[in-house]
Amino acid sequence: MCALRIPLAKVAFGRLEEEAVTRVLRSGWVTQGPEVAAFEREFAEFCGARHAVAVSNCTVSLHLALLVSGVKPGQEVITVSHSFIATANAIRHCGALPVFVDIRLDDLNMDPALIEAAITPKTAAIMLVHQLGMPARSAEIAALAKRHGLPLVEDAACAIGSETLDGNQWQRIGAPFDKLSCFSLHPRKLLSTGDGGMITTDDADLAARLRLLRQHGMSVNDQQRHQSQQVVFEEYVEVGFNYRLTDIQAAIGRCQLARLPQMVVRRRELAELYRAKLSQIDGVIVPADRTDTRTNWQSYCVMLPEDIDQRQVMQAMLDDGIATRRGVMNAHREPAYSRGEEATGVRFPLPVSETAQDRGLILPMFDQMTEQDLETVSSSLANALRRQRAH
Numbered sequence: 473m474c475a476l477r478i479p480l481a482k483v484a485f486g487r488l489e490e491e492a493v494t495r496v497l498r499s500g501w502v503t504q505g506p507e508v509a510a511f512e513r514e515f516a517e518f519c520g521a522r523h524a525v526a527v528s529n530c531t532v533s534l535h536l537a538l539l540v541s542g543v544k545p546g547q548e549v550i551t552v553s554h555s556f557i558a559t560a561n562a563i564r565h566c567g568a569l570p571v572f573v574d575i576r577l578d579d580l581n582m583d584p585a586l587i588e589a590a591i592t593p594k595t596a597a598i599m600l601v602h603q604l605g606m607p608a609r610s611a612e613i614a615a616l617a618k619r620h621g622l623p624l625v626e627d628a629a630c631a632i633g634s635e636t637l638d639g640n641q642w643q644r645i646g647a648p649f650d651k652l653s654c655f656s657l658h659p660r661k662l663l664s665t666g667d668g669g670m671i672t673t674d675d676a677d678l679a680a681r682l683r684l685l686r687q688h689g690m691s692v693n694d695q696q697r698h699q700s701q702q703v704v705f706e707e708y709v710e711v712g713f714n715y716r717l718t719d720i721q722a723a724i725g726r727c728q729l730a731r732l733p734q735m736v737v738r739r740r741e742l743a744e745l746y747r748a749k750l751s752q753i754d755g756v757i758v759p760a761d762r763t764d765t766r767t768n769w770q771s772y773c774v775m776l777p778e779d780i781d782q783r784q785v786m787q788a789m790l791d792d793g794i795a796t797r798r799g800v801m802n803a804h805r806e807p808a809y810s811r812g813e814e815a816t817g818v819r820f821p822l823p824v825s826e827t828a829q830d831r832g833l834i835l836p837m838f839d840q841m842t843e844q845d846l847e848t849v850s851s852s853l854a855n856a857l858r859r860q861r862a863h
């Protein structure tokens with residue numbers, strides 16, 4: 473076995489991030505303050521939203537987005553099982569139950585045709601996911617949500633910089649149409665602050681409530697109190713949380729955001745190269761954009777042929793020094809969602825979600841990847857399949 477040569481992902485931090493962190497440390501203001509406010513303004517502008525609210529990670533952003541959408545204990549939220557566990561967990565954090573619908577294999581996202589059958593009098597919201605950065609059919613789902621008077625939250629953890637076509641105009645995910653969009657700034661994502669999250673919305677009242685809830689329900693934040701020439705007594709108007717992002721993280725995020733358009737361009741070049749190489753391997757299905765999507769290729773997930781053992785392929789590639797991951801997990805297959813009250817959200821068969829987990833293979837994808845790396849990954853995959861079929 474050789475040492476790992478090609479990791480799955482790699483963060484792209486440089487001198488600018490180092491200088492930004494130093495600047496904040498020297499300023500003496502390290503928690504949520506001016507850098508967070510500037511990062512929020514720049515993030516909102518990037519997405520084409522009126523407001524962006526920074527929080528500690530995407531999981532808590534989903535929790536807050538559901539709370540301000542009115543989701544209450546005992547209610548239900550329609551979502552997908554085929555997602556990182558945090559999607560379902562955020563619904564449980566509100567005391568509500570995730571009701572899982574299946575996905576489509578072409579874009580690994582919620583199948584809009586299955587939503588209506590899942591709506592009950594207890595349904596309080598729909599939460600779609602732009603899985604691996606590939607845009608879900610959000611316009612169709614938003615129209616359906618509107619018809620049923622349901623709020624829509626989008627788990628855009630992986631989708632910063634991905635775009636959808638609105639009429640003849642490309643729009644970035646996070647440009648709201650009656651919905652809240654929640655992003656992750658974890659190191660597996662394009663833009664990272666170590667950990668971090670962001671919520672975008674066009675609704676000033678929702679943004680104000682999100683800001684209140686992320687900081688203990690406090691009517692006056694630290695910075696306002698600090699800057700005031702008058703003595704200010706704060707009030708705690710509702711039970712809130714400590715879901716703040718720090719100024720140190722926000723300063724890193726601002727540098728990353730400035731570089732994001734370049735990162736997206738690079739990912740799209742790499743995805744094209746992967747497509748050209750991998751399409752030649754018999755039976756492997758490569759991911760593709762729909763005509764109305766331009767993904768950021770946060771992750772690159774191929775589908776293995778049915779006759780191939782996923783684990784053996786992953787092991788063979790690991791032996792070649794290449795990190796991979798299996799297809800996106802299914803919450804309903806995990807112990808946390810397969811027993812007790814949680815299991816009552818599993819009402820529909822989820823064959824496509826399960827197939828996508830069992831046949832999916834996530835390949836290395838990061839900005840600094842070279843064409844040689846890509847060649848190494850592609851030939852390792854081709855060899856692994858050839859060897860398996862020879863047995």
Ligand SMILES: Cc1ncc(COP(=O)(O)O)c(C=O)c1O
Nearest residue numbers: 529530531556558629656657658
């Ligand atoms: C689809 C999805 N939702 C939510 C999350 C949670 O994000 P965070 O780690 O920022 O809480 C992730 C993280 O990978 C994710 O992929």
